[in-house]
Amino acid sequence: MSNVLELVNVRKSFDNELVLNDLSLTVKEHTATVLIGASGSGKSTLLRCINLLETIDDGQIFLDGQEISDPLISVDEVRRRLGMVFQSFNLFPHKTVLENITLSPIKVHGIAPDQARDQAMVLLKRFDLADKADQYPDRLSGGQQQRVAIIRSLAVNPRVLLLDEITSALDPVLVNEVLSIVRDLKHDGMTMVLATHEMGFATQVADEVCFLESGMILERGSAEQVLKNPQNAKTKDFLKRVHEAGRL
Amino acid sequence: MLNGPDQQAWSPSSRELERRNARRQISRKQITIAGISSVLVLGALYTLIITSPGWQVVKDTFFDLDYGREVLPTVLRGLVVNIQLSFIGGFFIAVIALSLALIRTTKSAALTPFRFLATAYVDIFRGAPLLLIILLVGFGVPALRVAGLTSNVIVLGTVAVVLTYSAYVAEVIRSGIMSIHPSQRAAARSLGLTSGQTMRFVVLPQAIKRVIPPLLNDFVSLLKDTGLVSILGVTDAVRAAQINASRTFNYTPYVVSAILFLLITIPLTRYIDRVIRRSSAKQNSEGAI
Incomplete structure (x- = not known):
């Protein structure tokens, strides 16, 4: 290793x-x-x-x-x-769950928006959050927000989390x-x-x-x-x- | 939903009925007091004004209904100039103010001289009276006699207003940018966003949303401050009133002009109050963020 x-x-x-x-x-x-x-x-x-x-x-x-x-x-x-998840979640309150997750893949990694959304949905489904995709963070419980934050940092396939x-x-x-x-x-x-x-x-x-x-x-x-x-x-x-x- | 026999059978106890009765009596008493005090104060004011020795003269020179009706179309045409000026000026103010705010909050080394200039600009135009800026631009620029520079008073007046208001609005936007918690920036940067992308996609959208109420307040101020360009000879509502007033020595046009401004600004401020109430309620529900 x-x-x-x-x-x-x-x-x-x-x-x-x-x-x-x-x-x-x-x-x-x-x-x-x-x-x-x-x-x-x-x-x-x-x-x-x-x-x-x-x-x-x-x-x-x-x-x-x-x-x-x-x-x-x-x-x-x-x-x-690198992916980083914070104690206080730090989701972007003006963006939906899906937008939070796809921001970096689209803007930083140059992935096509459709593809980024599909990949995000795969992760959301895997962690039982698919129904929250279009909600804003303040509608989610703390646990859901933190799960979204984890998915957000996973969406860019980091070497280390x-x-x-x-x-x-x-x-x-x-x-x-x-x-x-x-x-x-x-x-x-x-x-x-x-x-x-x-x-x-x-x-x-x-x-x-x-x-x-x-x-x-x-x-x-x-x-x-x-x-x-x-x-x-x-x-x-x-x-x-x-x-x-x-x-x- | 509660149901069951208890819920349906409930009727207020005699104690509760007594309390309700007492509350009704208290509120009736308060309404009576408010009514009496209003009649007394307003009545006293009314009597004071009506019985003052100069009232008849004031009434004839400031509140001449027939004359007011006569000048209304002229003043109204002037008001259209104020409104146009506010919207055209507002557009340029938004663009310049946003640039100033961004330059002042950036840490980029290449922009260092611009940061100094922007700070100096804001200091000067926020600190000097608007009327002075209008006079300086309105009479100073044509005096330069540079070929191609306009001496159109409407344009020069607008430029002066834009110069001053850009400084005000830049500070409002900058305070919005500063109010976004550093953890938002940390989250964006840790996702690999550059500082520019962080500003554009994360900080600025939240900052602008937060400062919309104060920006709307500034727009109301802008609308009425456009009346100051009349000093350059722009035929706006104030100037139109002035022309008529100086022709007849009757000041009713000023009152007409004031009422027209209020007809726009009062509903607008009421609307802004509602926006502020709504946004503060929303932010409270968002908690610490």
Whole structure:
């Protein structure tokens, strides 16, 4: 399996606060890498740096062997190969579900509108949202909106899907309908990096779990190792707190 | 739907009937108070005006019905000029203002000098009184005597109004663009859209929708401010009234002109109020976005 994504000694700070501290990470093709850790540990920043929404202060990021942290590279071209799903969905409220999904395929990837719509409908049908195609996002439940957001980023066939706490804004009942899509994608072999607080879910999909604290990966390994048998004291402490909050 | 024996058999309890009775009495009392106070205040105003020593003169020089009817067609023809000016000017204002707003919000390095110019433009034309701009353009441009430059007062007056209103409207549009949450931009960029595509397909459509109410307000202001070009000698409604008034020393044409403007602007503002109410209700239902 080849390395799709490689982060080498990545450093990022906001206003003198170090958010990513010499962080290195390798993501292999068809694997799911799950980032866990408390709020503010750097999970979201890590994903935003990969997507070039943030500029790193030092280190390197490679996508399929190409250095994308090079300032001379075309950010638009890089982002065409990455999909990102946000905690707050960020659907375009003035566009219908179908228009949200087909915007990038038509305008960025130059796919014919009819073809883009057909492809979008295939995805919508697969995830039971076909009847919502012509609705505006504010008519949908949070879970439906987030599923549409996932489909929107899938529609451009990304090399890697970045999922940033995609269930944190949802009530517990809706969480599962979103996570089941991610399970399906994992089954399809989609390469994913996801930040989550859902430890049970992490156990199901993760090929590798990374525990982040103060911008560093303190512990990494299989879900079994990190979540069931943590070695690092801070990982143990974090998991204990999560457990007390009833999420494991 | 609730049904069943309880639902059908329900009749208000005696306590509820008493409460309804009490509410009726309160509202009857309030209607009486509102009526008495209105009659008193309006009556006092009416008496004050009618019994004032100059009323007869004011009535003859400002509210001469027969004369008003006589000048109505002339003033109305003038008003058509105001309306034409508003629509033609409005078109150019929209184009220039949108360009200014886009230039001011772009980060493109190549447009840096234009960004400075646009900022200076907005500062100047938003800050200077419209009347001064009209005078400067109306009398200044012909004085240049550049071949090909028009000295047509209607054109020059329109140009002056367009210059000023473009600055106002540019700021309204820019505030709309700034009000779109950064997460919308992040979502669009992460889908691979360029910054230009993000502006065109994601930010601008939402921004314009949001500023339609203030833009309509500006249109009402534009309509009445076109009356200022009369100072250059354009025969609009104000100027038509002025000509007639100075001929007869009867000021009824001014009142006729004012009423004609109000006949357009009041319904228009009522309509805008409705648009604003509707859009704010909709935005509230959309929640945080």
